[in-house]
Amino acid sequence: MSKILIIEDEAAIRRVLSKIIAEESTSYQVFEAEDGLKGLEMLLTEEFDLILCDIKMPKMDGVEVLEKIKKANPTIPVVMISGHGDLETAVNTMRLGAFDYISKPPDLNRLLNTVRNALVRKDLVVENKRLKKKISKRYEMIGKSQGISKIKNMIEKVAPTDARVLITGPNGTGKELVAHWIHEKSNRNVAPMVEVNCAAIPSELIESELFGHVKGSFTGANKDRAGKFEAANNGTVFLDEIGDMSLSAQAKVLRALQENKISRVGSDKDIQVNVRVVAATNKDLKKQIAAGNFREDLYHRLAVILIAVPKLNDRREDIPLLVDYFSKSIAKEHGTAQKKFTLSAIEILKSYDWTGNIRELRNVIERLLILGGSEISESDVRMFANK
Numbered sequence: 001m002s003k004i005l006i007i008e009d010e011a012a013i014r015r016v017l018s019k020i021i022a023e024e025s026t027s028y029q030v031f032e033a034e035d036g037l038k039g040l041e042m043l044l045t046e047e048f049d050l051i052l053c054d055i056k057m058p059k060m061d062g063v064e065v066l067e068k069i070k071k072a073n074p075t076i077p078v079v080m081i082s083g084h085g086d087l088e089t090a091v092n093t094m095r096l097g098a099f100d101y102i103s104k105p106p107d108l109n110r111l112l113n114t115v116r117n118a119l120v121r122k123d124l125v126v127e128n129k130r131l132k133k134k135i136s137k138r139y140e141m142i143g144k145s146q147g148i149s150k151i152k153n154m155i156e157k158v159a160p161t162d163a164r165v166l167i168t169g170p171n172g173t174g175k176e177l178v179a180h181w182i183h184e185k186s187n188r189n190v191a192p193m194v195e196v197n198c199a200a201i202p203s204e205l206i207e208s209e210l211f212g213h214v215k216g217s218f219t220g221a222n223k224d225r226a227g228k229f230e231a232a233n234n235g236t237v238f239l240d241e242i243g244d245m246s247l248s249a250q251a252k253v254l255r256a257l258q259e260n261k262i263s264r265v266g267s268d269k270d271i272q273v274n275v276r277v278v279a280a281t282n283k284d285l286k287k288q289i290a291a292g293n294f295r296e297d298l299y300h301r302l303a304v305i306l307i308a309v310p311k312l313n314d315r316r317e318d319i320p321l322l323v324d325y326f327s328k329s330i331a332k333e334h335g336t337a338q339k340k341f342t343l344s345a346i347e348i349l350k351s352y353d354w355t356g357n358i359r360e361l362r363n364v365i366e367r368l369l370i371l372g373g374s375e376i377s378e379s380d381v382r383m384f385a386n387k
Contacts, residue, residue: 002119003046005031007039007053007065008081017052017081017106024112036060040068050118052102054081055089063093070097074187075125077118081106125190139180142325143318147310151178158305159185164257166302167280169309172359175280176240178307182278183236191235194228198249199241206249208265211256217266229262229273236276242302243283243294253277254298277302312354312361319350322358326365339369344378352387 004021008014011034018030031046033039037059039051051069055062066078077099082090090101099118102111141152158165159182167175176195183193201209208218212227228237239245245253256262257277261270279302288294312319323341331338341349354360364385372380 001027001029002049003029003031004050004052004115005033005039005042005046005048007033007036007051007057007062009035009054009057013054013081013104013106017111020106020108020111021115024115028115036062036065039065043069043072048076049122050115051076051078052081052115053078055093056083063089063096066093066096066098074190075122077122079114079118139177139184140325141174141177141181142321143315144321145310145315145318147315148318151307151309154305154307155181155185158182158307160187162186162188162276163304164276164302165278165305165307166285166299167278167307167309168285169280169282170311170357171282172357173309173311174358175282175309176238178309179236179238179240179278179280183238183276186236186276188235188276192232193236193238194232195238195240196228197240199244203246203249206246207252210249211252211262211264213265214267217264221266224264227262227264229256229275230271232273232275234274236278239277239279241281242279243281243285243288247293247295250295250298254295254301257298257301312357316350319361320346322361323349323365326362327369330362330366330369334369336369339372339374339376341368341376342378345376345381348378348381349385352385 006014006017006021008017014032014034018032021028022030031042031048033042035057036053039053040060042048053062053065053069057065062080066080069076069078074097078097080090080093080098080101081104082101083104090098090103093101099121100114102114141148143149155178165179165182167178169175179195180193183189196209198206208221208225208227210227210229212225212230213221215221215223239253252262256273256275260274261272263270285294285299285303289296289299323346327341328338349361349364356363364387367386368376368380368384371384
């Protein structure tokens with residue numbers, strides 16, 4: 001059953017709205033609040049699927065109520081109810097996250113269509129979040145070592161904020177996983193996380209990749225193209241291997257962070273963007289600054305929160321958990337039965353020097369599952385690990 005809350009100070013209008021909605025479907029349960037404060041109070045004890053809220057009310061106007069609702073639970077659709085003189089305000093509430101607005105006196109068909117559409121949207125958002133949780137298992141952080149526990153605790157504190165994060169660590173340690181978990185646990189997780197591998201894009205194309213370009217701005221620019229910052233609007237941009245970014249691109253990223261605006265290559269028109277930037281690098285950026293390869297002002301903009309991901313050699317106690325996780329996931333990918341590892345096999349794996357970190361361990365596990373016996377033994381590891 002869908003729970004619908006009507007926040008309206010005029011009793012007559014409140015009763016009419018309640019009657020119309022309740023008679024539309026037996027699956028609608030309608031609640032009433034005579035003002036914004038009462039409505040917010042009811043939100044503390046009931047979980048609503050849709051809220052209809054008047055704009056002009058005593059004690060607290062509808063705009064403030066909308067802001068508080070969206071801050072508490074951004075997934076609840078809110079439909080604003082406006083008088084004729086409130087239409088400009090009603091339009092502004094759309095920018096604040098309102099689903100729609102209805103003019104007084106309400107048109108019956110418009111009202112019921114809006115209610116139906118809002119509830120469908122709510123169901124889609126809930127289903128999307130469920131699917132995102134399912135998908136996010138791909139980015140699960142495995143481990144109980146002190147280093148990993150510290151990172152998990154830090155993510156819990158940092159993710160709900162918009163603070164920029166710089167993730168450091170050698171290749172293969174799982175910096176991308178940390179970035180994904182920051183986004184997944186943030187208030188931006190309904191918007192996309194857009195990844196940019198700064199090391200994989202030629203320096204002459206990185207600005208176009210990040211900020212887009214206009215037609216004719218360079219050879220091959222056959223049409224206007226949006227960049228990653230625009231694609232990630234209201235979400236997160238993950239700048240992987242930012243230590244490899246050119247100085248000219250660094251200057252534009254710095255401007256984007258300072259002013260929340262970008263301009264496409266070949267254009268002087270500013271575009272407002274609202275993104276959170278999470279960056280990662282395997283380089284020592286302070287040494288890069290000293291060598292003149294990285295801007296110090298950009299470093300301080302990015303490194304509001306620093307998260308250092310440990311090498312696998314520094315968290316060997318997590319190897320049994322990682323072996324179990326990878327053996328399950330790889331067997332599922334291959335459509336084969338999971339193989340067990342003997343204790344002696346795991347002890348051998350714990351003793352190796354993992355210069356390639358988690359990535360190397362996963363490759364070794366996959367090789368052992370393919371080439372080893374029905375149970376992975378110590379001799380299998382010594383024969384096929386290639387260590």
